[in-house]
Amino acid sequence: MATELAQVAVGALTVVPRRGADGVVVRDVVPTRLVPQLDAEVATVGSHLDWMTRRVGAYPFRSYGSLIADADLGFALETQTLSLYDLSFYQDTPEGYWGPVMVHELAHQWFGDSVAPSRWGDIWQNEGHATWYEFQYAAEKGFLAEDTGIADLTDLMKAIYARSDLWRAAYGPPGAPTSGDVDELFNVNVYYGGALGPDRAPARPFRAVAAELFPKVDVKSSTLTSG
Numbered sequence: 276m277a278t279e280l281a282q283v284a285v286g287a288l289t290v291v292p293r294r295g296a297d298g299v300v301v302r303d304v305v306p307t308r309l310v311p312q313l314d315a316e317v318a319t320v321g322s323h324l325d326w327m328t329r330r331v332g333a334y335p336f337r338s339y340g341s342l343i344a345d346a347d348l349g350f351a352l353e354t355q356t357l358s359l360y361d362l363s364f365y366q367d368t369p370e371g372y373w374g375p376v377m378v379h380e381l382a383h384q385w386f387g388d389s390v391a392p393s394r395w396g397d398i399w400q401n402e403g404h405a406t407w408y409e410f411q412y413a414a415e416k417g418f419l420a421e422d423t424g425i426a427d428l429t430d431l432m433k434a435i436y437a438r439s440d441l442w443r444a445a446y447g448p449p450g451a452p453t454s455g456d457v458d459e460l461f462n463v464n465v466y467y468g469g470a471l472g473p474d475r476a477p478a479r480p481f482r483a484v485a486a487e488l489f490p491k492v493d494v495k496s497s498t499l500t501s502g
């Protein structure tokens with residue numbers, strides 16, 4: 276497995292079974308006291324799995340779900356087969372905030388977990404693709420303004436492109452970050468600049484590149500024509 280994406284959770288936790296599909300076991304792991312409060316939000320994982328598998332083919336592992344931390348972590352993480360979120364992620368926030376991020380972490384199971392980078396400089400391949408599917412999902416569901424602050428996908432991509440030289444000067448190219456410090460390695464150009472590649476590439480060359488980078492992923496052409 277992707278060793279940086281292993282996790283151990285200890286606490287008063289309940290394993291909540293969900294509707295599976297195509298042989299995938301879907302279950303969430305939620306602090307017992309929070310199960311009634313968060314069930315509706317966390318249960319949306321099933322619709323996210325349907326959305327992603329329609330675009331990139333079969334889910335690459337046997338199981339999937341979310342682990343909710345009863346804490347304020349300030350980030351989400353694509354921990355393998357059990358993505359990590361914290362309580363504050365769902366508290367007093369709209370679906371347009373947490374839904375696209377859940378799709379982002381799910382997309383990582385194909386892009387970054389099933390196929391993991393061998394060096395940190397390649398992390399844009401994880402984050403660029405996961406961010407692009409996050410944007411696609413947000414745009415389709417009308418969540419893009421809540422997800423990014425810009426409501427139109429083409430306008431968003433143009434805004435990213437307009438800032439890319441500044442980000443490149445600050446952090447280096449997406450594929451060659453100038454710093455290995457964790458706060459700078461995972462910089463905005465890796466995520467947003469990395470998403471420009473899938474968005475702007477013509478479908479045929481992009482599929483060829485995706486097939487080389489992610490040989491287990493069956494990227495569908497219908498997802499490659501936006502922007």
Ligand SMILES: [Zn+2]
Binds near residue numbers: 401405
């Ligand atoms: Zn990510």
